[in-house]
Amino acid sequence: MIVSVHQPQYLPWLGYFDKIDRADVFVLLDNVQYKKNEWQNRNRIKTPQGPQWLTVPVLYKFPQLICDVGINDRERWQHRQRQALLSNYRKAPHWPLLEPFFAEIFSRSWETIAELNIHVVRELTTLLGMTTPLHVASELPPSPDDPDERLIAITRHFGGNVYLAGSGGRNYMDLAKYGDAGVEVIFQEYRHPVYPQLWGDFEPFMSVVDLIYNRGLEALEIIRRGR
Secondary structure (H helix, E strand, O other), X not given: OEEEEEOOOOXXXXXXXXXXXXXXXXXXXXOOEOOOOOOOOEEEEEEOOEEEEEEOOEEOOOOXXXXXXXXXXXXXXXXXXXXXXXXXXXXXOOHHHHHHHHHHHHHOOOOEXXXXXXXXXXXXXXXXXXXXXXXXXHHOOOOOOOHHHHHHHHHHHOOOOEEEEOHHHXXXXXXXXXXXXXXXXXXXXOOOOOOOOOOOOOOOOOEHHHHHHHHHHHHHHHHHOOO
């Protein structure tokens, strides 16, 4: 059984969903330290002027965990993002497909970035047609503080014998610990697929919503081409 773990991100890119699709169990790691200026509260869409950030403003105080980081509702982030999507994707061939999804995102009040992101990931995996069970780390039994031992504990909790890591894991994971625990580590090697987009030359590493707006129900097939 393959287990994979990743922090919950906002409107993630294609490779994030490839990890979900390749795993038998995927865990949203919401009980580790929040990282400022990364992907936990923002992602990018394509515009005629190039990539544009969609950012959720947060109320972060170091060293808060992701699950404790609140959202700053004093800023009109939902309105701004709605306008950005209208401006840049209204003429996309599959615009209606994400209308119910964003209508909920932009009409609800969200207390924490984890609450929002977990909902976003769950809804997008369903829309993409993925069936991998998703679990939330803070709802599991306590695990060790050591990063490698934590991932080993989560993998073994689900009866897994294989851990699917991102390609960058080679730089910091202590693979001997996994071997000693009887857990094989495999690394994701994802090559970004090319697909038709609006606004000129292809721009990789956008949020998955760019793919869905442009290719609709073909999105999962295109994601899988990156393996």
